[in-house]
Structures are given as C-alpha cells and as structure tokens.
Amino acid sequence: MSAPHPDVVVVGAGSVGVPIALALARSGVRVTVVDAAASAGQGANKAAIGGVRATHADPAKIRVGSESLRTFATWEAEHGDDLEWVTGGYAFVAYREQEEATFHALLDVQRRHGLDIDWLDRDALLERAPDLEREELRGGTFSPGDGHCSTLLASHALYDAARRAGATFRFGERATDVTVAGGRVRGLVTDRGTYAADVVVNAAGGSAAAIAALAEERLDVRADLHEAAITEPVAPFLNPMVVDVRPGPGSANVYFYQSKRGQVIFCLTPDPPLWGEDRRATSVFLPQVARRMVALMPRLRHLRVRRTWRGVYPMTPDGSPLVGWSEGTQGLLHAAGTCGQGFMLGPGIGTLVARMVQGSTTDEDAATLAAWAPHRAFAGQEALR
Ligand SMILES: Cc1cc2nc3c(=O)[nH]c(=O)nc-3n(C[C@H](O)[C@H](O)[C@H](O)COP(=O)(O)OP(=O)(O)OC[C@H]3O[C@@H](n4cnc5c(N)ncnc54)[C@H](O)[C@@H]3O)c2cc1C
Incomplete structure (x- = not known):
C-alpha cells in the first residue's frame, strides 16, 4: 500500500x-x-x-x-483561457563581435538540449524585426518557439x-x-x-x-529592483521579443516586445544593481531606457508611454x-x-x-x-x- x-x-x-x-x-x-x-x-x-x-x-x-513554455503556449487550446499568448520568438541581437561570439558559443549547448534556435545573419534577422537599427548590425540568434503573454x-x-x-x-x-x-x-x-x-x-x-x-x-x-513600462497600443509592427545585452550607461541590457493588444512593453537591467524593497517608480528609468530603445529601433521614438512601474527580481549570486x-x-x-x-x-x-x-x-x-x-x-x- x-x-x-x-x-x-x-x-x-x-x-x-x-x-x-x-x-x-x-x-x-x-x-x-x-x-x-x-x-x-x-x-x-x-x-x-x-x-x-x-x-x-x-x-x-x-x-x-x-x-513552462509548452504550458503557456498550449494553455488556451487546453483550458480555454486567453493569456494573450503570442509565439513571436526571441531575437538576441548582436552589434559587436563579442556578443556574436557569445551567442555562437551558446548555440552548441542550446541545440544539444533540443532547442529550436539559429544564428540569423543581418538580412535574415531584419526579416524578423525590420525596424532594428541596421548600422553595424551583425545578426543575432532567433528562437521561433519562444513567446510572451500577460x-x-x-x-x-x-x-x-x-x-x-x-x-x-x-x-x-x-x-x-x-x-x-x-x-x-x-x-x-x-x-x-x-x-x-x-x-x-x-x-x-x-x-x-x-x-x-x-x-x-x-x-x-536578495530583492533586486528593476523597472518596466508600457506604451499606448499601436498597429502591429514587431513580432519577437528583442533582447540587447550590450552594456549601456547605467544598464546591463534592455528587452522589449509588442503585446497582442499592440502595446510595447519594455524593461532594463540596472548596472550596478539596485538592491532593496522600494517599489516606487523613478524618474531616472524612462529617459535611460528610451535612449537605448530609440537607438536600437528608431521608429519607437513616436510611441507614447502610458505607465512605468518597479518590481523585484528575487536574485541569487x-x-x-x-x-x-x-x-x-x-x-x-x-x-x-x-x-x-x-x-x-x-x-x-x-x-x-x-x-x-x-x-x-x-x-x-x-x-x-x-x-x-x-x-x-x-x-x-x-x-x-
Ligand atoms: C520589471 C520586471 C520584469 C520582469 N520580466 C520578467 C519576464 O519577462 N519573464 C520572467 O519570467 N520573469 C520576469 N521577471 C521576474 C519575475 O517577476 C520573478 O522572477 C517572479 O515573479 C518571481 O516569482 P515568485 O513566485 O518567486 O515571487 P512573487 O511572484 O513575488 O511571489 C511571492 C509571493 O509571496 C508572498 N509572500 C512573501 N512573503 C510572505 C509571507 N511572509 N507570508 C505570506 N506571503 C508572502 C508575496 O505576497 C508574493 O505574492 C521580471 C521582474 C521585474 C521586476
């Protein structure tokens, strides 16, 4: 028994x-x-x-x-609830030799573990995300099965x-x-x-x-503070989540996508990290992240931001x-x-x-x-x- x-x-x-x-x-x-x-x-x-x-x-x-990805991607078909799921893929973009080398090195372990992911050269990546800044773009990895939801x-x-x-x-x-x-x-x-x-x-x-x-x-x-924001909804123009891991002034990376409802939702990783529990949004975040995003995708400069917020990453060493x-x-x-x-x-x-x-x-x-x-x-x- x-x-x-x-x-x-x-x-x-x-x-x-x-x-x-x-x-x-x-x-x-x-x-x-x-x-x-x-x-x-x-x-x-x-x-x-x-x-x-x-x-x-x-x-x-x-x-x-x-x-987890299978759970979110199949949830609506299996349970009937709309999670605003979009299988838009993830694009890790490379503008410098060092990011290109890092992404290539990771492809090996990622493929060995069964991931559907490829290196796309500049033109192939621009087909996935046509509004990316073209100057100095070398290409990036693209994993079509990844996505996003609410x-x-x-x-x-x-x-x-x-x-x-x-x-x-x-x-x-x-x-x-x-x-x-x-x-x-x-x-x-x-x-x-x-x-x-x-x-x-x-x-x-x-x-x-x-x-x-x-x-x-x-x-x-440890609680590690991060801010994010959402824009007004606009007509669809961006399918994948775009991730740029180049360091910038005060930040380690930036990532964003367009939701099923048309809003662009974005986030930035502060560098050095901001430890603590203070969840009040700051006036530093928006100009900092906007500069990075507009440099990466110039057409975003026309978007109006509706709201910013701050939350914690439960961070480990x-x-x-x-x-x-x-x-x-x-x-x-x-x-x-x-x-x-x-x-x-x-x-x-x-x-x-x-x-x-x-x-x-x-x-x-x-x-x-x-x-x-x-x-x-x-x-x-x-x-x-
Ligand atoms: C700006 C930002 C963007 C992010 N983007 C992403 C993303 O795109 N994808 C992703 O995967 N992750 C993302 N994350 C990270 C993600 O939010 C966290 O990793 C995740 O939510 C942690 O889940 P959790 O269940 O551990 O914590 P939580 O979701 O915080 O749940 C912990 C719960 O414990 C409760 N609790 C705490 N102490 C007690 C107590 N003493 N008694 C009773 N209840 C208690 C709290 O009320 C809370 O509801 C993001 C985070 C931030 C801040």
Whole structure:
C-alpha cells in the first residue's frame, strides 16, 4: 500500500507558488497556499513583463523552461483561457563581435538540449524585426518557439485551475513562523492562524530568505529592483521579443516586445544593481531606457508611454534558482531565487516540486536539483540571466 499524501502548505501565491499549487493539487496532494497579498500574482509576478523562453544557457533552465513554455503556449487550446499568448520568438541581437561570439558559443549547448534556435545573419534577422537599427548590425540568434503573454491573465488562469483541482488559497495572511519539532516541519503559523503540514514550500519570492530564517536557515536571495513600462497600443509592427545585452550607461541590457493588444512593453537591467524593497517608480528609468530603445529601433521614438512601474527580481549570486529540500529541516522545501525568470520557469518548477513531494523525481530532475541546490557554491554566472 502506498503512503498517504502529505499535506503541503505553500508560502506565496506568485509566479512560482501558484503553478506549484496547481501541480500538487493535480497530483492529488492536499495543498493550501498562504499569501499576504489580497489575491494571486500580486508580488513580482505582476511586475514581470511576460517574456517566456526556453532559450537559456543553463541546461536545467532549458529543461524547466521548455516545460513552462509548452504550458503557456498550449494553455488556451487546453483550458480555454486567453493569456494573450503570442509565439513571436526571441531575437538576441548582436552589434559587436563579442556578443556574436557569445551567442555562437551558446548555440552548441542550446541545440544539444533540443532547442529550436539559429544564428540569423543581418538580412535574415531584419526579416524578423525590420525596424532594428541596421548600422553595424551583425545578426543575432532567433528562437521561433519562444513567446510572451500577460502575467496577470496567466496567474489568474493558473490560480483558477489550481482551485478547480482542489487547492485552497488563503489571502491577506502573512506567514510568521515555521513550526519545527525534532528536526522536521510540523506546520506553518500565520498572523491569522496555524496549519499543520508535513511539508512547507517556501515560494515567497523576494522574501524567501525571511521565510528560510523562520526555520533558522540562511538562503541567498536578495530583492533586486528593476523597472518596466508600457506604451499606448499601436498597429502591429514587431513580432519577437528583442533582447540587447550590450552594456549601456547605467544598464546591463534592455528587452522589449509588442503585446497582442499592440502595446510595447519594455524593461532594463540596472548596472550596478539596485538592491532593496522600494517599489516606487523613478524618474531616472524612462529617459535611460528610451535612449537605448530609440537607438536600437528608431521608429519607437513616436510611441507614447502610458505607465512605468518597479518590481523585484528575487536574485541569487549566480543567476539560477534555488530549488531543493532544506538540509537542516526535514519537510521544508525551497522554490525561490528565480531572478528575472520566475514567470517563465514557474510551471516547470511546479511539476518538479510535485514530483519532489511525491518522491517520484526522474534522473533529469536529479540533474536540475543538483544545479539548483539551495546551498551550492555559486561558482559560475549564468550567461543569459
Ligand atoms: C520589471 C520586471 C520584469 C520582469 N520580466 C520578467 C519576464 O519577462 N519573464 C520572467 O519570467 N520573469 C520576469 N521577471 C521576474 C519575475 O517577476 C520573478 O522572477 C517572479 O515573479 C518571481 O516569482 P515568485 O513566485 O518567486 O515571487 P512573487 O511572484 O513575488 O511571489 C511571492 C509571493 O509571496 C508572498 N509572500 C512573501 N512573503 C510572505 C509571507 N511572509 N507570508 C505570506 N506571503 C508572502 C508575496 O505576497 C508574493 O505574492 C521580471 C521582474 C521585474 C521586476
């Protein structure tokens, strides 16, 4: 006879916690999700611009990202909810020899892991994104199966599906303690009550280190501030997500796409990073990002920006997530530190966590979990983080 399923409490109904709840409930696990916010997806999830790619440098991200990509791309056909999904591809553009060399070097590992991605020369890339600045453009990689969607519609659709599958959500409720006895988890305490559970999943995003600290554990996740913006809607002119990883004044990269509704949505990575929790938008961001974008795609200068916002990347020292069981407390499972990719990795992390809880992980999962071990040495840096 198989052992009864454990009860699981998940802290955080964000990009990662909601798909975890969905995967657990679908596996027949009794799961309750606690979130301090008033509804699902109100943390970093809401700040994400909705880029979804399997195109990574880390093989673990490629595996988990590929599963997530399938989930988002097929969601409407399978469940009927419109996520505003567009399979527009990702174009990593190269204007200098060094980016061209980096992208070529990555193609090898990306293709070995089954990704549909190619190097396009200048003219072929301009067919995909005709408005790119032509001067000095060398080409770029293009992965046609990647895409983008609305993070709000997606989190709501996955939340609805999780509830239908049997998951319970408790909003407006803050986790204040993890109950531990004899070295193992017994439950979770919140400002509104207590939950007995054999497993507590820490999916608290930028606050994951604080949740780990409740069990007297150190977790290397820091809140890293990023801003984004959205324009007025205009007629379609841009299909792929465009990513430019050249450093600029005060920034490490810029990325943008045109949504199904016609708005251009964009984001910039500050360099040096801005650590902290202050989510107020700044007056620095828009002129900084606009200069870069107009240089990269001159016709964007005509667009009017409707809104800017600021959110956090739950950042780790090497740019890869922290997913694994706690070494000190049995039954505490971390699913955190997804950096700038938690939305696009969420569904894949969800099914991975469900297999971990049920003790049914595969050899591939073992490789992913070794790469993402929460207390690893953080030796390298993911190239496409
Ligand atoms: C400007 C910007 C653009 C981005 N663009 C993309 C993108 O295109 N694609 C992509 O994949 N990612 C993107 N990201 C990154 C993405 O937003 C994050 O990686 C992802 O949302 C993290 O998911 P999470 O579930 O870990 O955290 P969250 O979504 O923040 O969820 C954590 C939840 O935990 C809750 N919580 C925290 N502490 C407690 C507590 N004590 N008790 C109860 N609840 C608690 C919070 O309320 C929150 O809802 C972007 C981020 C920013 C800021």
